Amino acid sequence: MMEITDVRSRSGRHQLPDLVTLEPGCNNVASLSEKAYYLLRDRLITLQIQPGATIDERALQEEFKVGRTPIREALRKLADDQLVHVVPRRGTFASHLDLGALSAISEVRIELEAHAGYLAAQRATDYDHSVIADVLEELDARTVTSGRRELIQLDLRIHRVVHRATHNTYLIATLDEYYVHSLRMWFLVLDRLNRLGHAIDSHRELLTAVNEGDSATAQQILRDHVAEFEQEIRAVL
Structure with missing residues (x-):
């Protein structure tokens, strides 16, 4: 798993590593929640996060070096994309491939x-x-x-x-x-x-x-x- 660091450009935007699901040159975003979204989205699409796997929010906070809010905002958007699903009182899971x-x-x-x-x-x-x-x-x-x-x-x-x-x-x-x-x-x-x-x-x-x-x-x-x-x-x- 690649190490994630929060590097900002001079414009204050957050840098992304090279991701399979982003075109070359699309490597910076305006917010930490966007950064978390694209990092997680890439892993879900490429099946680095396996279908049905539990999404560990705390581990992601530590790895991405962000707080709880950016992770939760990213997961809400991914749920809208149907790439994760939330089970009340159980957690968030990578969507199964149907x-x-x-x-x-x-x-x-x-x-x-x-x-x-x-x-x-x-x-x-x-x-x-x-x-x-x-x-x-x-x-x-x-x-x-x-x-x-x-x-x-x-x-x-x-x-x-x-x-x-x-x-x-x-x-x-x-x-x-x-x-x-x-x-x-x-x-x-x-x-x-x-x-x-x-x-x-x-x-x-x-x-x-x-x-x-x-x-x-x-x-x-x-x-x-x-x-x-x-x-x-x-x-x-």
């Missing part, structure tokens, strides 16, 4: 991700196009020896670049909520997935479609991508 919900999550994601691809191709700005060009360069630089952590971070970055290009804050927030739960299932079977690199490479066509304003192609690629994700998960369970 594989029965995989189909329901995929049903929602297929429609939302496809619509995001459609909108992104229509609405992407010059800045969005420049960011997409940077991500395409990252894809070109990816090698066959790239680790699973790097591949997952790249997949997350690609999805969020497309999401942001929709310029619809409500859609972006909803997409992130469902993506997080899909990512948690991904980590459950990560060591048994053999086509992770191929799935990332398929995003090259997606980013190209968005950059070229090809809404129909971007929409279909994302629809297929989410459907294939569910099939991959079910195939190894």
Whole structure:
């Protein structure tokens, strides 16, 4: 387990370590409760905190070097995210992975991700196009020896670049909520997935479609991508 220190930037913001579930460069937050939230969120998504495990608030206070209030505020937000659940008079626990919900999550994601691809191709700005060009360069630089952590971070970055290009804050927030739960299932079977690199490479066509304003192609690629994700998960369970 990495040691957590509370390092502040000159702006007074709190520094975060490199986390799998945060994009590169997103490494500081405004409050201690936000810091605790992102640290815990990362561990819950990557299953460093196992489903069903008890959340030890006192131990987290000591490790994160924060008081009780930031931890409790973080846990309340994580409960809203359905990543933890609170049992009165018993404590707080990491939410179980409900594989029965995989189909329901995929049903929602297929429609939302496809619509995001459609909108992104229509609405992407010059800045969005420049960011997409940077991500395409990252894809070109990816090698066959790239680790699973790097591949997952790249997949997350690609999805969020497309999401942001929709310029619809409500859609972006909803997409992130469902993506997080899909990512948690991904980590459950990560060591048994053999086509992770191929799935990332398929995003090259997606980013190209968005950059070229090809809404129909971007929409279909994302629809297929989410459907294939569910099939991959079910195939190894």
